[in-house]
Amino acid sequence: MSRFLSKKFDGLVPYVPGEQPKDRGYIKLNANESPYPPAPGVQEAAVKAAAGLQLYADPDCRELRRRLAEFHGISPDTVSVTNGSDIALAFIIRAFGDKEKPFVWPDMTYSFYPILSRYCGVPFTEIPLRDDFTIELSDYEEVPGNMIIANPNAPTGIAMDPEEIAGFARRHPERLLIVDEAYVDFGARSCIPFTQELDNLIVVQTYSKARSFAGGRLGVIIGAAPLITDLETLRNSVDPFNVNSMTIACGIASLDAAEYYRENCRKITETRAITAQGLERMGFTVLPSSANFVFAKHPALPGDTMLKGLRERGILIRHFSFPRIIDWNRITIGTPEQMRELLKQTEDLLKEVNS
Numbered sequence: 001m002s003r004f005l006s007k008k009f010d011g012l013v014p015y016v017p018g019e020q021p022k023d024r025g026y027i028k029l030n031a032n033e034s035p036y037p038p039a040p041g042v043q044e045a046a047v048k049a050a051a052g053l054q055l056y057a058d059p060d061c062r063e064l065r066r067r068l069a070e071f072h073g074i075s076p077d078t079v080s081v082t083n084g085s086d087i088a089l090a091f092i093i094r095a096f097g098d099k100e101k102p103f104v105w106p107d108m109t110y111s112f113y114p115i116l117s118r119y120c121g122v123p124f125t126e127i128p129l130r131d132d133f134t135i136e137l138s139d140y141e142e143v144p145g146n147m148i149i150a151n152p153n154a155p156t157g158i159a160m161d162p163e164e165i166a167g168f169a170r171r172h173p174e175r176l177l178i179v180d181e182a183y184v185d186f187g188a189r190s191c192i193p194f195t196q197e198l199d200n201l202i203v204v205q206t207y208s209k210a211r212s213f214a215g216g217r218l219g220v221i222i223g224a225a226p227l228i229t230d231l232e233t234l235r236n237s238v239d240p241f242n243v244n245s246m247t248i249a250c251g252i253a254s255l256d257a258a259e260y261y262r263e264n265c266r267k268i269t270e271t272r273a274i275t276a277q278g279l280e281r282m283g284f285t286v287l288p289s290s291a292n293f294v295f296a297k298h299p300a301l302p303g304d305t306m307l308k309g310l311r312e313r314g315i316l317i318r319h320f321s322f323p324r325i326i327d328w329n330r331i332t333i334g335t336p337e338q339m340r341e342l343l344k345q346t347e348d349l350l351k352e353v354n355s
């Protein structure tokens with residue numbers, strides 16, 4: 001830290017993404033990336049857009065927003081896009097949070113929320129998940145503040161009923177509810193339809209997971225027009241060109257290739273079921289996942305032993321050192337071949353640890 005850093009950033013601890021080591025080839029099951037490449041049309045769109053990189057992109061991303069609105073069957077003034085969804089969450093916390101307007105979310109959820117909140121100087125409360133790792137919305141009735149719910153939740157993969165979430169928003173018109181749907185395409189149902197009737201519900205989605213675009217960066221925000229206007233004001237006050245012209249082109253081409261991505265999601269959910277069965281056969285407890293990962297623990301294999309053992313065997317998974325989930329690991333669903341290798345190496349590791 002230099003002597004020039006503002007006091008407000010004293011002790012700010014940044015997010016640590018899943019590691020991307022290059023020391024050898026790894027099977028990467030640690031960052032919930034898609035094992036499948038973007039659709040061919042998306043790669044072509046990027047190359048084509050690159051020929052015009054000397055020009056600024058449309059700061060309002062009108063064409064992409066129109067296409068997104070059409071895709072979701074909603075009004076174009078209820079959609080906005082950002083350079084990945086993490087920055088969308090930052091705009092949301094910054095726009096709608098302050099000392100008088102704190103935020104609330106579960107104790108076990110996407111670990112970026114508290115980091116963004118500290119960065120924005122917005123206080124927050126964390127409500128424990130129930131013992132079975134589910135979110136019980138009645139626990140939030142008495143705790144004031146705007147809420148962020150990841151649905152499906154991470155790292156558990158457990159999904160909630162969108163009607164239940166919309167019902168909470170309806171009962172609490174003074175509170176803003178943000179639903180982070182990063183994993184919705186892997187088996188959960190979206191809250192998007194409810195954003196068209198409730199003025200206190202925002203859905204955030206990302207192209208990083210189900211649309212194979214983590215390296216490209218595209219986030220989508222859907223909510224009532226006045227909320228979108230506020231967020232656009234913030235975006236245009238920081239970085240109006242925050243979605244670049246290649247990303248815009250790729251976003252549109254991804255919508256053209258919707259069927260390709262649906263098929264990928266189908267393959268991934270199928271592979272997820274086989275992986276969960278394989279792990280359960282070895283004695284793992286696996287939470288019911290609606291995401292592109294499973295959250296699992298084994299009575300005879302401590303979480304970090306599994307992490308280290310698999311890394312030595314060329315497979316990366318994700319371990320979190322929070323006391324409550326110290327025994328657990330989050331394993332991204334890759335291709336069927338990658339998951340066969342995961343099961344095989346895990347079985348070997350179990351034999352080694354227990355001999």
Ligand SMILES: *Cc1c(COP(=O)(O)O)cnc(C)c1O
Pocket residue numbers: 032084085086087110150154180182205206207208209214217218219
């Ligand atoms: C991956 C993820 C995001 C962020 O994705 P971006 O790559 O920034 O678009 C947001 N929320 C959750 C719960 C995620 O897992």
